[in-house]
Amino acid sequence: QQQVKQSPQSLIVQKGGIPIINCAYENTAFDYFPWYQQFPGKGPALLIAIRPDVSEKKEGRFTISFNKSAKQFSLHIMDSQPGDSATYFCAASTGNQFYFGTGTSLTVIP
Amino acid sequence: EAQVTQNPRYLITVTGKKLTVTCSQNMNHEYMSWYRQDPGLGLRQIYYSMNVEVTDKGDVPEGYKVSRKEKRNFPLILESPSPNQTSLYFCASSPLAGSSYEQYFGPGTRLTVT
Numbered sequence: 001q002q003q004v005k006q007s008p009q010s011l012i013v014q015k016g017g018i019p020i021i022n023c024a025y026e027n028t029a030f031d032y033f034p035w036y037q038q039f040p041g042k043g044p045a046l047l048i049a050i051r052p053d054v055s056e057k058k059e060g061r062f063t064i065s066f067n068k069s070a071k072q073f074s075l076h077i078m079d080s081q082p083g084d085s086a087t088y089f090c091a092a093s094t095g096n097q098f099y100f101g102t103g104t105s106l107t108v109i110p
Numbered sequence: 111e112a113q114v115t116q117n118p119r120y121l122i123t124v125t126g127k128k129l130t131v132t133c134s135q136n137m138n139h140e141y142m143s144w145y146r147q148d149p150g151l152g153l154r155q156i157y158y159s160m161n162v163e164v165t166d167k168g169d170v171p172e173g174y175k176v177s178r179k180e181k182r183n184f185p186l187i188l189e190s191p192s193p194n195q196t197s198l199y200f201c202a203s204s205p206l207a208g209s210s211y212e213q214y215f216g217p218g219t220r221l222t223v224t
Contacts, residue, residue, distance in 0.1 A: 003169075006152070032210060043114075043200050043215030044153070051210075089152055096141070096160060096207055097168060100153040 003027060004092050006101025013080055014109050021075045021104045023090035028071070030092040035064065035075050036100075038087045047088070048075070080108045112137045114216035116201050122222045123191060131186045131219050133201030141204045142184040143168070143213065144176065146197040153200065159184055160207035191223040 005024045013019045023033075032051055036044035050057045050064045050073065057064045061078040077084055085108050090101040114135045123129055135142065143158035145168075155168030159178040173195055175187040184203075188195060199219045204211040 034212075041218075043202075043217055045215065046212045049212075091153075096158055096166065098143070098153075098155050098213075099169065100145075102150060102152040 002102065003099035004090060004101045006090050006104060008104060009102070010105040010107075012107045012109065015081060017080050017108070019077050019080055019084075019106055019108075021088055021090070021106075022072065023074065023092075023101050024070075024072045025092050025099075026071060027092070027094070029094045030099075031095070032093040033064070033066065033073050034091050034093070035062075036089045036091065038089065038103075044089060077106075080106075082108045082110050084108050112214075114201055114203055114214050116199075116216040116219045118219060119217065120220050122224065124224055125192055126190050128187070128189050129191060129221075130188075131199060131201075131221070133184045133186065133216060134182050135184075135201075135203040135214070136182065137203065137205070137214070138181065139203035139205050139214075140181070141207045141211070141213075142178065143202045144174070144184070144186050145200045145202065146170065146195075147200060147218075148197050156186070156199075188221075191221075193223050195221065196223045197221060 034049035035047045037047045038044040048059045063076040066073045144156040145153040154170045157176040159165045201216040202213040204213045
């Protein structure tokens with residue numbers, strides 16, 4: 001059973017658009033929600049992370065929105081660029097155990 | 111350069127032939143973990159280690175073993191590999207155990223079991 005459900009599976013946007021990737025979870029014990037970015041042939045790299053006591057976090061062009069009551073969180077990429085084309089994974093953690101979503105392949109068209 | 115290294119990067123083997131994938135980090139991190147990545151399933155945690163001689167099962171530990179005899183090394187052992195263990199494997203480390211710390215991932219090991 002997938003502990004973290006991620007959608008959409010793939011996303012194509014024009015340069016400058018704002019892709020949004022959504023994730024949902026059920027386990028209220030999760031206390032850390034990171035997003036990872038992965039380029040082909042590379043390992044995932046941390047992009048941004050949030051804890052459930054915060055509703056929004058921004059780092060540069062990347063924003064996480066967190067809705068604790070709905071048990072949902074999402075990644076917004078402002079002013080997307082072709083260099084943002086990658087696979088994005090959301091994750092949730094209870095401490096030492098991590099559960100990842102199934103990934104979203106993002107393509108930003110110039 | 112601070113990094114997580116994995117060896118080998120690519121491996122093709124046959125069913126039942128024991129193999130070890132090595133993982134090493136040079137950042138003095140306490141926490142290390144192994145994941146497998148499969149299309150449509152994302153990354154799934156196999157085992158993790160909070161420190162030397164302290165390991166625990168992740169979400170999909172069946173068919174795998176680990177050991178943590180030194181802080182920098184965390185090898186993944188497949189004692190009798192089967193075709194359903196064909197996957198892309200990642201090792202990761204973070205400074206301390208607990209969920210508030212960034213995990214640094216290695217470059218991956220692509221394993222094929224025939």
